[in-house]
Every structure is written in structure tokens, then in C-alpha cells.
Amino acid sequence: MKIRYAGKTDVGMKRAHNEDNILLVPEERLYLVADGMGGHASGEVASEMAVQTLSDFFEETSKDQEITWPYKMEKGREYEANRLNAGIKLSNLRIFESATQNPAQRGMGTTIVALLIVDDTAYFGHVGDSRIYRLREGKLTQVTEDHSLLNDYIKMKDLTEEEIENFPHKNVIVRALGMKETVQVDVNSEKPQPGDTYMLCSDGLNGMITDDVIRQIMVDNYDDLEQCCTELIDAANANGGTDNITVAVVQIA
Incomplete structure (x- = not known):
């Protein structure tokens, strides 16, 4: 399976520094x-620690498959899904310990x-309200579920579009790495089709532009993933750019 990819991060129009990280x-x-x-x-320290710890864990477990994991494998879950789950939990623990030790x-x-793409399967691991979307045959689908107060309200109550738009606590997330010693990680998977394009983003993107705009730009x-990242970020900035904006685009060629 051949994969094309590109990524970009931007401080946005309002923030003094960039707390997003992409790897x-x-x-x-x-x-x-x-x-x-x-x-x-x-925040920048936490996000960098998260992506670097997870990347290091994957490199170590690729070199030595007999290495002892910091967390037990969960029964009924595939090896790679367990690996992703363990790596994200390890990232959480490292951030939590660092925050505890450093005032x-x-x-x-x-x-x-x-x-994570292995053989014919795409695995999605996430905590928080950053997102993964999939573009397939012109249709855009969000494949992760936000761990946010707004999403909890949407699931509990039948909110109208106007109520969602005017929700006062849009930026409140109910799950994040580093908040507690342990964390619940959502891990899902699917079989990608040739031509599928996955887009990972921080909420500085989807908080500024609609899914329809994202879909059209993608x-x-x-055929130009670098330009896709640039135009997505430009669109978010043109609409206010109130947060840092990070985008990664991964295509099954």
C-alpha cells in the first residue's frame, strides 16, 4: 500500500505562540x-511530549517486539490497536509525571x-477534541468523536443548530492527556479504500471553518497534499484564526 502525506502547523492570527505539535x-x-x-x-511542552513519546514507543517496539510494554494488552483487541492504546497511555503518564514534578x-x-496504517488497516487513536476526517469518493466523514462538553450535550439532548452555534463552553474538553495518572483512549479501525484521504487536525481548523469548506478544499x-494543508490553514486564518492550526493529510495512493 503506497501512502502520500503532508503536514503543516500555524500559530494563527491571535496567539503569541504555537502550542500545537505535529509529527x-x-x-x-x-x-x-x-x-x-x-x-x-x-501546553507546547505537553503536546511535544505526547507526539515524541508515542513515536519513540513505536520505534522501540518495532525494533524489539519482545520488549516489555508499560501496559498489558487488552483481550479481544488486535496487536496494533493495543500498541496504539499503550503508547498513548504512556504519553499521558509521562506528561502527568512531568507536570507533577515541575510547578x-x-x-x-x-x-x-x-x-496508524498497517497492512490493509487504518487505526485511529485519540484523546480530546482534535479530529480525524476521511474523504472517500467526495464525501467527508469525521471518524473520531470529540471528547468535549459540547459533544456530551449533543448526545444527551437534541440540540438545534442554533443551540450548538451559541453553546457557551465550546472549548471545554472532558478528556485530555496529562490531567490524571491514567486516561481512557479511544481506538478504532477500518479498512481504507484506494484513494481515501485522511485529515488530522487541531480544533483551530474545524473551529474556524465548516466541514463543507474542509471537504471542498480537500x-x-x-492531487496536491501540500497545497491542501496550506489552503485549509489559510481558510481558518481568513475566518478569524483565533487558535493555533495544525493539519496532516494522509492519502492511500
Whole structure:
């Protein structure tokens, strides 16, 4: 399976520094986006720690499959899904321990979305409200579920479009790396089709532009992934750019 990919991050129009991190690890077919929080640059520390810890864990377990994992494999779950779950949990623990030991980092945390492609399967691991979308035959689908207060309300109550638009706590997330010693990780998988394009992003993108706009930009730039990332970020900035914006696009060629 041949894979094409591109990624880009931008500070946006309002923030002084970028707390997002992106890491593309083609040799592991692992693609990561994290959106840090915590202020005083500690959000940036958390997001970098998340993507680097997960990447390191995959490199170590690729070199030595007999290496002892920090977490037990869950029964009934595929090897690669377990691997993704364990790596993200390890990232959470490292961030939590660092924040506990360093007063300047207290309260720091981060979201993470991870796309792993092994053989004929795409695995999605995530915590928080950063997203993964899939473009298939012109149709855009969100394949992750936001761990946010807004999404919890949407599931509990039948909110109208106007109520969703005016929801006062859109940026409140109910799950993140680094908040507690342990974390629940969502891991799902699917069989990608030739031509599928996956897009990972921080909420600085989807919070600024609609899914329809995202879809159109991805369709228009289907053959130029670098340009796709640039145009997505430009569109978010043109619409206000109130947050850092990070995009990774991965295509099954």
C-alpha cells in the first residue's frame, strides 16, 4: 500500500505562540497531531511530549517486539490497536509525571489524534477534541468523536443548530492527556479504500471553518497534499484564526 502525506502547523492570527505539535513518522506509517494547553508554553511542552513519546514507543517496539510494554494488552483487541492504546497511555503518564514534578508545568495537558496504517488497516487513536476526517469518493466523514462538553450535550439532548452555534463552553474538553495518572483512549479501525484521504487536525481548523469548506478544499487539492494543508490553514486564518492550526493529510495512493 503506497501512502502520500503532508503536514503543516500555524500559530494563527491571535496567539503569541504555537502550542500545537505535529509529527509524521513515515517509516512507522504513524501520523500525529496534538493540541497543548496550560499556558506559559507548557501546553507546547505537553503536546511535544505526547507526539515524541508515542513515536519513540513505536520505534522501540518495532525494533524489539519482545520488549516489555508499560501496559498489558487488552483481550479481544488486535496487536496494533493495543500498541496504539499503550503508547498513548504512556504519553499521558509521562506528561502527568512531568507536570507533577515541575510547578511551572502544573495543569498542562494536550489532546492527541494518531493515525496508524498497517497492512490493509487504518487505526485511529485519540484523546480530546482534535479530529480525524476521511474523504472517500467526495464525501467527508469525521471518524473520531470529540471528547468535549459540547459533544456530551449533543448526545444527551437534541440540540438545534442554533443551540450548538451559541453553546457557551465550546472549548471545554472532558478528556485530555496529562490531567490524571491514567486516561481512557479511544481506538478504532477500518479498512481504507484506494484513494481515501485522511485529515488530522487541531480544533483551530474545524473551529474556524465548516466541514463543507474542509471537504471542498480537500476535493480541490486532492492531487496536491501540500497545497491542501496550506489552503485549509489559510481558510481558518481568513475566518478569524483565533487558535493555533495544525493539519496532516494522509492519502492511500
